[in-house]
Amino acid sequence: MxxxxxxxxxxxxxxxxxxxxxxxxLFPSGSGSRIGDGVRTPILAAGIAMPEPIASTVEHLRVLRYAAEHAAEVLDEVEQAAVQGEIEAARTAPxxxxxxxxxxxxxxxxxxxxxxxxxxxxxxxxxxxxxxxxxxxxxxxxxxxxxxxxxxxxxxxxxxxxxxxxxxxxxxxxxxxxxxxxxxxxxxxxxxxxxxxxxxxxxxxxxxxxxxxxxxxxxxxxxx
Ligand SMILES: [Mg+2]
Known part of the structure; x- marks a missing residue:
């Protein structure tokens, strides 16, 4: 092809x-860990369990997908944390x-x-x-x-x-x-x-x- x-x-x-x-x-050299933690915060605060790969990933969009399927009640907060983290990263992204x-x-x-x-x-x-x-x-x-x-x-x-x-x-x-x-x-x-x-x-x-x-x-x- x-x-x-x-x-x-x-x-x-x-x-x-x-x-x-x-x-x-957008996330040079592992700087995704902070946004990963940010998007997990509303899920943890709601007491919703996450399997290990989601609990530790630096790929925040995986957490967002998880929230849509398993934590719908905090999806809006998770999305907002993702947007804020991305805006912050965009300010300094090479x-x-x-x-x-x-x-x-x-x-x-x-x-x-x-x-x-x-x-x-x-x-x-x-x-x-x-x-x-x-x-x-x-x-x-x-x-x-x-x-x-x-x-x-x-x-x-x-x-x-x-x-x-x-x-x-x-x-x-x-x-x-x-x-x-x-x-x-x-x-x-x-x-x-x-x-x-x-x-x-x-x-x-x-x-x-x-x-x-x-x-x-x-x-x-x-x-x-
Ligand atoms: Mg890409």
């Missing part, structure tokens, strides 16, 4: 772009090398970019504002509030994006750094480019058969 990066990019009229990964490193040039090149070549993220839109908008990138992205579609079941790989946000872009899926391409981004693209009929931020991420990404894989955002820009 893998094609050359240039062949995939050549047919793209609009991009759907993941945030944490291709645009920034930008991904080549991300700003990629967005500028998309604007220059008339390709709209919609951010599609499992993070909160407020955190993403803050980051874009801090880096003077707001005008290059229209719009930002973040995690549907307190509806974690609609996060990628569910195609919910693809439907919204394609409607806003007024395009069919065949001319649109998803770029993301997680297997779920590629699965999301498959589910929505989009082409996909997996962004492997390091060689150790490549095997898991190849397993879900992206149309192309890249190690750098600059390599995508070079194909525009």
């Amino acid at each position: 893998s094609e050359s990066l240039a062949a995939v990019v050549g047919g793209v009229e609009a991009f759907l772009l993941d945030f944490d990964g291709p645009v920034c490193d 930008i991904t090398p080549g991300a700003a040039d990629f967005l500028a090149a998309c604007a220059r070549t008339g390709r709209p970019v919609v951010i599609i993220s499992n993070n909160a839109a407020a955190a993403i908008e803050l980051f874009l504002d801090c880096h003077d990138l707001t005008g290059l992205v229209t719009p930002v579609l973040g995690r549907p509030y307190a509806r974690p079941e609609l996060m990628k790989p569910d195609p919910f946000n693809a439907t919204q994006a394609l409607r806003l872009l007024d395009r069919g899926p065949a001319s649109c391409c998803m770029i993301g750094d997680e297997p779920t981004d590629v699965q999301f693209a498959h589910n929505a009929g989009l082409s996909s480019i997996a962004y492997a931020k390091s060689p150790r991420h490549e095997a898991a990404l190849r397993e879900v058969a992206p149309h192309a894989l890249t190690q750098s955002m600059s390599a995508v820009t070079a194909c525009l």
